[in-house]
Amino acid sequence: MLGIESRGFIIGAALAYRLGAGFSVVRKPGKLPYETQKASYQLEYGTDALEIHIDAINRGARVIIADDLIATGGTATATAELVTKLGGTVVECAFVIELSFLKGREKLKPHRVYSILQFDSE
Numbered sequence: 001m002l003g004i005e006s007r008g009f010i011i012g013a014a015l016a017y018r019l020g021a022g023f024s025v026v027r028k029p030g031k032l033p034y035e036t037q038k039a040s041y042q043l044e045y046g047t048d049a050l051e052i053h054i055d056a057i058n059r060g061a062r063v064i065i066a067d068d069l070i071a072t073g074g075t076a077t078a079t080a081e082l083v084t085k086l087g088g089t090v091v092e093c094a095f096v097i098e099l100s101f102l103k104g105r106e107k108l109k110p111h112r113v114y115s116i117l118q119f120d121s122e
Contacts, residue, residue: 002026002057002083004050004067004075011096012066021064024056026079037085041078050075052082059087070095070115073104080111 001019003012005027016023029038029049036051057063063083070076070093080090090111098105098115101122105113 002052002063002065002079004065004079005031007069008065008067011068011094012064015064015066015094019064024053026050026052026082037082039078039081039085041074043074044072048074050078050082052079052086054086057083057086057088061088062091063088064091065093067093067095069097069099070104070108070113071099071102073102073107076104077107080108 001012001016001021001023003009003025009025013023029051032051032053034053037054038049038051040047040049065076065079067076076093083090092112092114093108095115098118100118100120
């Protein structure tokens with residue numbers, strides 16, 4: 001289970017506990033104390049990046065990505081890229097809220113996306 005900074009930490013940790021799974025975090029650059037792998041992604045006003053510890057995912061591990069919100073899908077797509085770089089497989093992406101009108105789910109194909117609440121318009 002991976003939680004994306006920072007509300008994804010709370011959601012991901014709770015899901016990992018419930019599933020009896022391990023938990024790790026994906027953070028903004030410079031926040032993690034060990035050697036990291038990095039993935040950049042586009043924002044509407046520029047670029048940003050996320051990092052993960054290089055030992056956070058074992059090769060062949062099946063991973064669920066958790067966060068509070070999916071909008072354009074940039075952070076979740078970058079996180080999925082990190083999972084792949086480290087040799088893992090994304091099983092599902094889980095969100096509390098989905099802003100469907102921004103089509104972030106489309107960026108995450110072929111990964112399964114689950115959200116509790118969907119908002120279809122601004």
